[in-house]
Amino acid sequence: MSEPEMDGAAATAVVDSLVRGAQATADLHAANQQGVLARVRSLLPEFTGALRRVAEQVLTDPAAASRATIVELAERSGTSPATVTRFCRALGFDGYADLRLGIAAETGRARSAGWTVDIGREIQPSDPLERVLGQIMAADTQAMHDTAELLDLAEVERAAVAIAAAPRVNIFGASGSALVGEEMQFSLHRIGVPAWAWTDVHNGLASAALSRPGDVALGISHSGETGETIELLAEASSRGATTIALTSFPRSPLAELADITLVTATQATTFRPDALSARHPQLVVLDLLYVAVAQRTHERSHAAFQRTAQAVHGHKAAKDGSTT
Incomplete structure (x- = not known):
């Protein structure tokens, strides 16, 4: 015997509930894709030992981290894949794939907007002022973008x-x-x-x-x-x-x-x-x-x-x- 069909109001309520659930999941996913590097910087003082080494490696070269496998990131930071997984969860991600996606999205936006020009590169005494200006502008622009997020x-x-x-x-x-x-x-x-x-x-x-x-x-x-x-x-x-x-x-x-x-x-x-x-x-x-x-x-x-x-x-x- 078939299950009785739901009336129109009940069906609408179920659909609305599913839509709200899907939207909440999407909103959470979108939040996790925004400001990943800014979150790492803000939590850096709380990380110690192996977790701090992973954080510092990600901040040193975000683009490389977005391309690396979990084993490669662990090797570069002198830690283990298990530590990298703990690091991901400390940031609110389910796993390493979500972290990579978040970093890749952020570095991609930065490249398209010109924020990555010379960021992370040390200013040398012989650098021309044009290059110094570009680095300062890029750093401040990214900092303000991260702040907005x-x-x-x-x-x-x-x-x-x-x-x-x-x-x-x-x-x-x-x-x-x-x-x-x-x-x-x-x-x-x-x-x-x-x-x-x-x-x-x-x-x-x-x-x-x-x-x-x-x-x-x-x-x-x-x-x-x-x-x-x-x-x-x-x-x-x-x-x-x-x-x-x-x-x-x-x-x-x-x-x-x-x-x-x-x-x-x-x-x-x-x-x-x-x-x-x-x-x-x-x-x-x-x-x-x-x-x-x-x-x-x-x-x-x-x-x-x-x-x-x-x-x-x-x-x-x-x-x-x-x-x-």
Whole structure:
């Protein structure tokens, strides 16, 4: 006796369920094909021993890794196929074939866009400036592309909503991160957001200690391990402030402490180690955050921008050349 046929509504529900399942699988697969090398870089500090050697081999020559068999990659990294398999699973892949496909797709996009020009090649003292410029541009372009793939826009949205409503925004950072923080403070002030950038630990702690619920504290650190920045963010958090971390390492102490984490990627070159090469990706993320805040406070921001522009207009050089 044949099974009874499903009615139209039940059949439609089954089809919809299958479609949703297939879409979810496709979305997961697509996510695993994006930003593979950026994920390897962000997890590199957590890898030790054999896993770290595999990661370093992949980062040293991604194109070769995308062509190598699992045995070849194991031999080049001085490990075993079992270690390579563990490495794949640590990145969220089912197996080595998925890893190879992800790397191949990423390096293919980079080649077509010109991002791979001289990336990974050491800058020599005798290199002409044209070649140095090409390498820096290629490295920064890829870093920003990787950042766009890593960045969680839902987290950016949460951060923008918090800043737009905040009575006070404290920005903390040391060294190069302090310079980036000052850029953000300048941008927010121009649209009427009360923001302060602190580089001195004592002054920063005093401001953090006065934080209240509704305030926002933004900590910037490429490594996520800068002790002063962690201390400042922790103090603000203990007073009820919403905390945001901008870092290249989503499992770093700073990121673990924060309510919201914004992740950047880097591409180091000679004379520009990771901490220095992180500046442009950091600025891109903070520019996005600034614009998102301006969108959510459009009328207030527009009026503030007009008033501030008018206030400084008289100090600009005359365009007709009448002043010298």
